[in-house]
Amino acid sequence: MAAYVAMWRDVAVVSATSDWRSARLGAHATGDALSVLSRQMYADRYNHLVSKGDPVNKPVVESVTPVGAPKTVMVHDCGDDSGWLKYRADNGQPVDDQPGGKRSITAEVKLVSDGSWRVTRFAVEGVGACTG
Numbered sequence: 399m400a401a402y403v404a405m406w407r408d409v410a411v412v413s414a415t416s417d418w419r420s421a422r423l424g425a426h427a428t429g430d431a432l433s434v435l436s437r438q439m440y441a442d443r444y445n446h447l448v449s450k451g452d453p454v455n456k457p458v459v460e461s462v463t464p465v466g467a468p469k470t471v472m473v474h475d476c477g478d479d480s481g482w483l484k485y486r487a488d489n490g491q492p493v494d495d496q497p498g499g500k501r502s503i504t505a506e507v508k509l510v511s512d513g514s515w516r517v518t519r520f521a522v523e524g525v526g527a528c529t530g
Contacts, residue, residue: 399457401426401507401515402473406453409435410482413449416442428510430519442484447493451482457505468509475503476528499525 405426412420418439424432442448457475462468480498485491505520 399459399471399473399507402457402475402505402517403455405431405435405517406455406477410449410452412439413442413482416440416448416487418443426516428516428518431505431517434520446487447484448487449482449484453482454478455503457503460504470509471507471515473503473505473507475505477501477503477522497525500528501525502527 408422408425408427412422416439418436420439423435423439427435455475455477457473460472460474462472463470478498478500480500483498484493486493502523503520506518507515508518510516
């Protein structure tokens, strides 16, 4: 859980500048998750967008495998990004097509070779996909 929440905190910090090369993105994400985050930051930088605020996460463990000595944890979250929105970097104006809200998020967190836990993949559904 700590790695999952830390990943979103890292993303919030990095999204304030849209620095797609920030090493901070890889601190708690790897594989597909890191690729998605880096590409999103690159797209935001290219489009002159930054994000302000912080997401609110309320993750719960859905499953662990193997049960006795977990190496993979599946997490479900009803994340709220209504306080973490995109703005134009040049003039600070909000981007109107991104209202934010509660989104269902499913993530896979794995124990990696260096002994740390990292988010390896995640899926985020549209606003209104959860109410928790």
